[in-house]
Amino acid sequence: MRVALVMGGGDAPGLNAVLRAFVKRAVGQLGWDVLGVEHSFQGLFPERFAVRPLTPLSCQGLLGRGGTILGTTNRGDPFAFPMPDGSTQDRGGELADAVRRLRLDGLVVVGGDGTQRMAHRLMTGHGVPVIGVPKTIDNDLGATDLTFGFRTAVDVATEALDRLHTTAASHDRVMFLEVMGRDAGHIALESGIAGGADVILLPELPYSPERVASKIHKRRALGRTFSIVVVAEGAVPRALAEGSLRERRARIDAGGGAAAIAREVLSPLVQAEMRFVVLGHLQRGGSPSPFDRILATRFGVGAVDLAAAGRWGELVCLRQGRIEGVPLGDAVQGPRLVDPSGELVATARAVGIELGA
Ligand code: F6P
Numbered sequence: 001m002r003v004a005l006v007m008g009g010g011d012a013p014g015l016n017a018v019l020r021a022f023v024k025r026a027v028g029q030l031g032w033d034v035l036g037v038e039h040s041f042q043g044l045f046p047e048r049f050a051v052r053p054l055t056p057l058s059c060q061g062l063l064g065r066g067g068t069i070l071g072t073t074n075r076g077d078p079f080a081f082p083m084p085d086g087s088t089q090d091r092g093g094e095l096a097d098a099v100r101r102l103r104l105d106g107l108v109v110v111g112g113d114g115t116q117r118m119a120h121r122l123m124t125g126h127g128v129p130v131i132g133v134p135k136t137i138d139n140d141l142g143a144t145d146l147t148f149g150f151r152t153a154v155d156v157a158t159e160a161l162d163r164l165h166t167t168a169a170s171h172d173r174v175m176f177l178e179v180m181g182r183d184a185g186h187i188a189l190e191s192g193i194a195g196g197a198d199v200i201l202l203p204e205l206p207y208s209p210e211r212v213a214s215k216i217h218k219r220r221a222l223g224r225t226f227s228i229v230v231v232a233e234g235a236v237p238r239a240l241a242e243g244s245l246r247e248r249r250a251r252i253d254a255g256g257g258a259a260a261i262a263r264e265v266l267s268p269l270v271q272a273e274m275r276f277v278v279l280g281h282l283q284r285g286g287s288p289s290p291f292d293r294i295l296a297t298r299f300g301v302g303a304v305d306l307a308a309a310g311r312w313g314e315l316v317c318l319r320q321g322r323i324e325g326v327p328l329g330d331a332v333q334g335p336r337l338v339d340p341s342g343e344l345v346a347t348a349r350a351v352g353i354e355l356g357a
Contacts, residue, residue, distance in 0.1 A: 007070050018300040112138075116328060169226045179283065193351075199353065203234030
């Protein structure tokens with residue numbers, strides 16, 4: 001067997017651990033040839049061709065290493081590739097040619113929603129056998145109960161909340177922590193619960209500034225002179241919630257981010273010093289947690305198992321504690337958002353966390 005690994009989209013802690021596990025099993029134990037494609041699908045285009053053999057030796061020390069040694073990008077969709085004159089070009093056929101030239105039995109594509117959609121298109125439109133491995137720190141891929149990188153991001157955000165508590169309490173301030181999650185608020189919800197936030201603002205629940213202010217006032221009345229607000233980067237006040245997702249994003253970006261907007265809309269309602277922190281890519285960089293190293297290793301081995309069984313066209317996933325394969329076509333049916341009437345949201349409310357809606 002001869003396969004190539006490609007990674008697409010933003011990085012996530014655990015990408016290298018997937019690669020390492022895949023190579024250890026496929027090359028070290030089964031004797032396959034495994035190639036690594038650099039810079040996502042672009043490494044298969046002639047002008048940026050970058051493909052190298054991967055061996056257990058070249059994967060040494062990768063288990064706990066953040067980022068990806070292959071490099072990745074969320075730019076340059078091969079099916080709508082941006083050309084210098086501003087137009088876009090469908091270059092899917094070129095990818096298929098490269099796969100044939102390299103005499104590959106198939107591609108293993110590690111990536112999020114968008115990347116898996118491309119993988120699916122490569123398979124259905126160009127006959128390239130693919131196996132998908134899900135990746136996103138947002139944990140919003142519906143096909144799998146968990147993606148690696150998510151737990152690490154929640155750990156980082158929780159630690160940030162612990163640290164913000166002591167400084168917020170010392171200064172009687174309202175502190176906003178903006179965490180990743182443009183469409184799905186899983187990181188905000190889980191880190192908010194784990195970090196004892198007073199308010200959690202999610203993209204799924206446009207918030208009322210008045211409700212948030214009232215929570216802060218109630219805390220004050222109880223002698224709690226500081227408050228901690230976790231803001232997912234896609235969370236917007238109700239007044240901004242109308243309009244398409246694209247418009248909403250543009251408004252958030254133009255306004256300097258979701259935490260900045262939250263502070264702005266709360267300023268007239270709450271008499272307190274307010275500060276905000278944008279955690280940003282600190283959630284994605286660095287070493288994966290032990291949990292994510294294990295999950296990434298399971299996904300890497302699971303991908304080899306699918307390829308060995310000839311189950312091309314499937315995505316490795318974790319379902320009810322077990323590693324399984326699901327048809328890629330079913331897996332790319334849209335994101336899994338936080339369920340506003342789900343158990344975790346109810347738990348947050350039950351311990352007095354205000355969700356602003
Ligand atoms: O999808 C993963 C993610 O980390 C989102 O949470 C975030 O909105 C986005 O990527 C950031 O992307 P970039 O690294 O391109 O700024």
